[in-house]
Amino acid sequence: MHSRGTFPFSAIVGQEDLKLALCVNAVDPLLGGALIRGERGSGKTTVVRALGGILPIQRVVVGCRYRCDPDDRGAMCAACAALGQVPVATERMRLVELPVSATLDRVVGGIDIEAALRHGVTRFSPGILAAANRNVLYLDEVNLISDGVVDALLDAAASGVNTVEREGISVTHPARFVLVGTMNPQEGELRPQLLDRFGVCVDVRGFADVEQRAEVAEREAAFRRRDPGFAARYEQADRDMAVSIEAARAGLGGVSIAPALARMISQTCVDAGVAGHRADVVMHHAAMALAALRSRRRATSADVGDAAALALPHRARRPIERRVPVPPQDGQNDPAEPPQTRPDPGNIEMHQPRVPRLCSPDDAKDRSGDGTAPPADAAPQPPPEGGDAKDSGAHGDADTGEGGRLVTAALAGKVEVPLVELRRTRRARAASGKRMLSQATDHRGRYVRSRAQDPVTDVALDATLRAAAPHQIGRGRGPGEPLRLHRDDLRQKVREHKVGSLVVFLVDGSASMGARERMAMTKAVILSLLHDAYVRRDRVAAIVFRGRSAQTVLEPTSSVSVAQRQLAELAVGGSTPMAHGLWSAYQLIRRAQHLDPTLRPLLIMVSDGYPNVAMSDGDPYRECMDIAERIGRDRIDALVVDSARPALADVAVPMYEDLRPAACRALAERMGAAYFPMTRMSANQLGRLVIRLRVRR
């Protein structure tokens, strides 16, 4: 692998927390690693790679492929453990990268194909987990790594070993590594088990200060063109830093933490509402590593404060009030130890007692389950495209009541109304949180692993080779001859691709109270959903029913700009052809499912529920119920938003001969849909509701 050159760690502008988070892990590999969250282009990957330049040297067993630790017999591989005296050398700790597209066989290791083919022996070919032992394992885009690989990583991280049982291989080897991951929260959540695995967590973002931005760009350019002055200055600083880390490592064993500070740690964790006890342990480790870095033998309250800022961002479930940790009484700041005995290489700062900085307000977006809160006001409407005087009012109805152009109404308050769940039969789906992966049966999607099956329709050649390799000599193959494959050797590629959903809005455009508000709200929710849809390949469609028909005003799309264009003018008025609407929606969904059988549609009807136009000669209400029955039978997920006032929802309204109540609730029941009475239209509420439904499915 030719050298790309690594950006020097000490040349990183700012980002003190991030640098500290990485340094403490270099000092204490048992701390648990670091998760770095940040938007695109915030330099996460650059900093982690830069870490590779300041990692310390450590003792290893000579010639061991896993670089076993000569001072830890319990963690040795079988070969080293068998030796009495082990030859020792020193080697620099390094960064091992796991790319997003890595397949499981490269991660855990597998059979050495060449050895099998040539000599007929089954020999283990180590994978990335082997290379990572005693090193730093870097997972880029950790939230996008396939589940199978994540499972293998979690296993190894928890147990400290990697066990391989595949392709005729049975091997266990040590796999202790410092886990460092980066992710962009906008691209999806991390599984809770994986999230918890990371000792510390730092949130980064780009700079909003002109000087800092300019400095970042200038240093990057100097690095790229290999400016000699730049290299000389920062490479020296990096070397000094590596020395500091080595010294801190050596001194770590002698660092202690006073009982009062230990109490402070646990109190902080309780206040933050963390789950389990891992946070406490991490803070202990971190506080001591910080003390070691700062050349002290006792941890101080400043160290604890910094440790909290590092260990809690991904664990705190309650915001902590801003209070400075009060130093306990038994002066543990030993006056005999001067604060700094080594020249400060310039990047490890003496922090003042700091308030543990927890989730920023932006983080509310990142938590799974709450989803994004759509803006309270709908986005200002862009001017309608020139010449695009859409005649969506070309329904030329004699019945047109209010008519007119849609106006964005300011949307009302934020009273939370509980969702009424009617009896629903829900299929169990193996959905992993928000990622709704499905094992694709066609040839689309990422190849994640292989499996033996009959018949094989999508050959995994590498796995097939590995299966066939050990048997070649036995099957009488000579050197240079074609491979002798048996049917049993064939392996099928298992692929994964994200399943998208289709959210269909069915909106009552008839003349009634709040018709305009209904439209405005629906539109706002659609637009905010589409912004969110980037992450998931979702599409949104919209159908409006009014007058005597239903019209698809937005064909399924994932494009915000298309939606804005198509929904620019939506007329309201006329009577209520709800059956037409339901039928159109049903057909649209069926069509979409036909094109993609893995699709997960969600139907959302917004209406006040007084159907008075039928498709045929029958009773409008009964027609609606019939179609609702079909929707329910087809198990299409649905939500009915009842915009009639609650006082009237169960009271008969004299529109029918036999005085039936508004239809929404009954329809919802028949559809097996969720039912949500919503009197004052709020895009916020509806948006959140839709997201809850999507996440849960």
Place this chain on the structure above:
Amino acid sequence: MTLERRAYPFTAIIGQEPMKLSLILNAINPGIGGVLIRGERGTAKSTAARALAALLAEQVVVEGCEYGCDPDQPDGFCDQCRARAEAVGGPLPRATRRMRVVELPVNASEDRVVGTIDLEAALTTGAKRFEGGVLGAAHRNVLYVDEVNLLDDHIVDVLLDAAAMGVNVVEREGFSIAHPARFILVGTMNPDEGDLRPQLLDRFGLCVDVTGMTDVDSRVDIADLRTRWDRDPAAVSLEFEPREEALRTRIRDAIKRCPDIEVPRAVRRVIAHLSILLEVDGHRADLVLARAAQALAAYEAAGVVDVQHVGAVAKMVYEHRRPERLAGESMSGLMNRVIAAEARRTHGTPVQQLPALRPINI
């Protein structure tokens, strides 16, 4: 075997100045990160990509190298060339080849893009050999990705990763390999068919929107020239050859000059200011804008980058990165605001006011 088709001359493309400029700048410095061309059909997108490759035409490669390494850039050698260089102890044998356009089909699978096991070698001789994919073929060429918004996300990821790093790292199916992959990335899409994820959009260096021309005279010229071409391509090629050669030389000189052109701190501040104003995420835009301005300065044989250069390319850099609500403001209006603010801030020599974004001579 594909026939060697004659490419329509780059200098014969009428109009579409922003698109042409974006391609030229990338040719000067592929580190800019490629260009995403958004627009309807029939707007010369693929014609321009092919024309560019034909324009840059001849390049010197290491003889026998699968990736076409540049013998004069030993830092960028693939592993095999590096090993050979060490063994030989001197310069490696040279050959010439033509730059070409490597296409990535919409339904490409990951192993075809990234590279995979050599099927034939494996089955016939049992040897485990790596066979480079599209990324391997694309090194030092143009990689043209049509309908990039219809590609599977993970493939676009892999593509953009390689484009950013200049290397393709393969850790799959039993291989652990890295090879150079520095190419001019050209992606196209029709925005009506869906958007690209913001994270992926951000990784394209530049973005230009193209539409058919509405000026009747230009349309007539385009149709006329195209017809002449269809009838006698050799004649049209000959007719444009002097212009092609002039452009070719200009680009070559710019490539040599580019790395040494200074980007003054004051200019970097203007760039930073713009990014903050436009509320872009992260720092990529700043880096790309500086590189693009530098490439433009090289193209215009300027000794140093100034605000004019920044202004000329800013729109292409921010087009796909800023939020919808700021889409309306004109770039020159923004630039003037920023320059004025900077002048106030520094109280120093005010950076010059931009009257209007002046057109570039291509």
